[in-house]
Amino acid sequence: MIPTPVQLGGLMAWGTVVGLDLVSAPQGLLSRPIVAATVAGWIMGNLPGGLVAGMTLELYALDVLPIGASRYPDYSVAAVASGVASALAPDGVSAGMAGLVGLPLAALGGWTLQALRRRNALSVHRRLDRVSRGDGRAIWELQRNGFLRDGLRSFGLSALGIGLALPVALVPWQRFPHANALSWAVVAGGIAATFGGAMRSAGAGARRRWLGVGLVVGLAVVLLR
């Protein structure tokens, strides 16, 4: 199922929007994998495939606390590419393909965020004199340029990610009888990320007890389904 030009245009636009949403604007949770990948799957005409990608990458994104100057992977555009890959893969391999495309792209996306911030700093230095004199126009230019730079970053990552995801449609899956091992590997890494992150965030007090209660209730739901 090769996407039509309209679908490709929609995916590129959506990838750019979610990349901007992560840091620049509007920070409205559009960049969360569960949102970004599900909408990408919907654009591809396979919403359940996008949902699988969203759930998979969300396991990793829950480990991230974007605090202060911390450096973190960028799961936003990666989730859009994952949604495409997952939508093109057969059931059982969807999560694996989402991870295979999305995880390296998230690492690369995190690196581009650092580069963007360094470029923004250079831009501030060039206008330092005007900013120090209280020139409102210089401040507006810095905001506009930062936004445009992030848009360009997100557009480029989207093109790369979608380009990496599309060949999934050409894989002769019948030649790989154990391909579902890819999904198991990605889910195992996701469990490690979410569980480890939740334990760190919960600390040693009441929050860890609440985490334990949640885990027990979740396990009960699964076992009693």
Added chain:
Amino acid sequence: MKARTEALLRLMAVQASYTYERMLGIGVGHASAPLLRDVFATRTVRERRDAVARSADFFNSHPYLAGVAVGAEVRAEQQGVPGAMISRLRMALSGPLGSLGDQLIWAGWVPALIGATLVLAPWAGIWAIVTLVLVHNLLRFWVMSWGLDLGLREGLQVGAALQRSWLPRVADDAQRVAAFAVGLALPIVAWRLLVGANHVGAAITIATGVIGAVLTLLPATRRRITGLRIGLVLLGLAVLYVGGTS
């Protein structure tokens, strides 16, 4: 457009020119500009420019709570507080606004809402996602608006007003809800993603995940081993296995 509305809209892009040197500084300067324009309408250009320069200096906080500092700074400028004192106010607000915001939002309501969405999404589908985005953005806009008004009302006293407010208490509660929601979601998501896997495959996956989590927590390994790195290594091994058995 009213200055307050314009400031709120600009606060939604407060990190557009984020740098490690000034952090949110330029964005805060951009958001303060409409309010400062009104405050300095009857004063000299020099006074206004000094205030604009101060407003774009280094500043760090949670982006949703930056409005507290914008409001407090504008109020202080309106009252004619000396510039050095306003700069000290900004520095003093950076820590609490960052810490409280991170606790309430990044470690509180965001994982709580995501956990709830992960639990509901397999059944509610796209509606769970739509609800997540709507609820988050309503909460976020309300918090931004409340913060800006608190700053505009309290000025230099905003630190004490923050401590008296609902924020510290709710931040703690939100983290407990988040811990519960993430705990609840993890087994349900693993079950949904491993559907079709046999018992041995599921058991190996879960055991590997738990061992990986322990490695991310142990003092000897936690600095180098992250969830993403574990996922990438496991994926590499799986690719070799799948390729080798084709």
